[in-house]
Amino acid sequence: MEGKKLSLPGALVGALVGLGAEIAIREMTGLDVIEGLLEIIGAGFGLIRIDKRIYESTVKLLKGMDIQPDDDYQRILRRIDELTVDLPELRENFLRLMEAGVRAKSA
Amino acid sequence: MMIGLGTLFRMLKKLLGKPLENTGALPTRYYLHEVLKSLDHDNIGEAVKLLRMSKGALIDKSRWEMVRQQIIFRCRVLRERHCKRINFLEEEIKEHKKHGKLPWRWFRKEPVEKLMQYEKTLALERQAQDLLEKYESELKDILSS
Numbered sequence: 001m002e003g004k005k006l007s008l009p010g011a012l013v014g015a016l017v018g019l020g021a022e023i024a025i026r027e028m029t030g031l032d033v034i035e036g037l038l039e040i041i042g043a044g045f046g047l048i049r050i051d052k053r054i055y056e057s058t059v060k061l062l063k064g065m066d067i068q069p070d071d072d073y074q075r076i077l078r079r080i081d082e083l084t085v086d087l088p089e090l091r092e093n094f095l096r097l098m099e100a101g102v103r104a105k106s107a
Numbered sequence: 108m109m110i111g112l113g114t115l116f117r118m119l120k121k122l123l124g125k126p127l128e129n130t131g132a133l134p135t136r137y138y139l140h141e142v143l144k145s146l147d148h149d150n151i152g153e154a155v156k157l158l159r160m161s162k163g164a165l166i167d168k169s170r171w172e173m174v175r176q177q178i179i180f181r182c183r184v185l186r187e188r189h190c191k192r193i194n195f196l197e198e199e200i201k202e203h204k205k206h207g208k209l210p211w212r213w214f215r216k217e218p219v220e221k222l223m224q225y226e227k228t229l230a231l232e233r234q235a236q237d238l239l240e241k242y243e244s245e246l247k248d249i250l251s252s
Contacts, residue, residue, distance in 0.1 A: 050136045054173055057143045061180055066188065083183045086247075089169075090176040 131160040135167040182243040189236040196229040
């Protein structure tokens with residue numbers, strides 16, 4: 001079998017064409033191809049577990065709220081409300097966690 | 108096969124992650140993982156820095172937003188904690204100053220040293236509180252910048 005020859009100018013031309021295509025696509029469609037590719041590679045880096053990690057962090061934040069043992073459910077809710085005035089998504093997650101906790105306790 | 112790939116990716120992440128971190132070229136999820144790691148250690152400054160770098164990815168926008176909100180929340184909890192300590196220290200300093208004026212306290216060294224310690228700690232607590240406030244407003248401004 002004949003050995004393949006590597007061409008440096010060919011590689012440079014290829015890279016330039018790729019860059020030109022990337023810029024053209026971005027200009028015409030607004031899509032960032034390289035960023036998209038990096039995101040896919042990111043998923044391959046074992047970073048798919050990010051949702052689980054965010055959930056764990058949410059639980060940790062809730063636990064780290066300095067809740068007193070005699071604090072009742074309503075008081076904790078009020079504190080969550082105070083601290084998450086402009087953080088609606090996080091508030092929702094906290095409430096869901098609290099509800100799950102109460103349900104688990106009563107079951 | 109999957110375990111092998113996982114190990115390979117982890118190795119690549121270790122090798123390339125840190126050197127490329129400051130370029131902002133890594134995937135958003137990488138930064139989010141690092142931000143959450145910093146948040147676990149209450150390293151808010153590092154978390155804000157890393158979150159700023161990951162800005163711009165469309166795929167993980169909701170996750171990015173959730174992590175941003177988590178940092179703001181932690182800032183508020185920590186600020187509240189510092190506020191409690193500041194109130195306590197202010198009360199203690201007031202008490203010490205009040206009793207320090209009594210004649211039988213003049214020759215005792217201990218209260219003066221204690222007072223200095225309280226004042227030093229109070230200054231540090233205030234500094235920490237200001238820093239957290241700065242980070243919080245920075246996080247709020249990320250969206251508009």
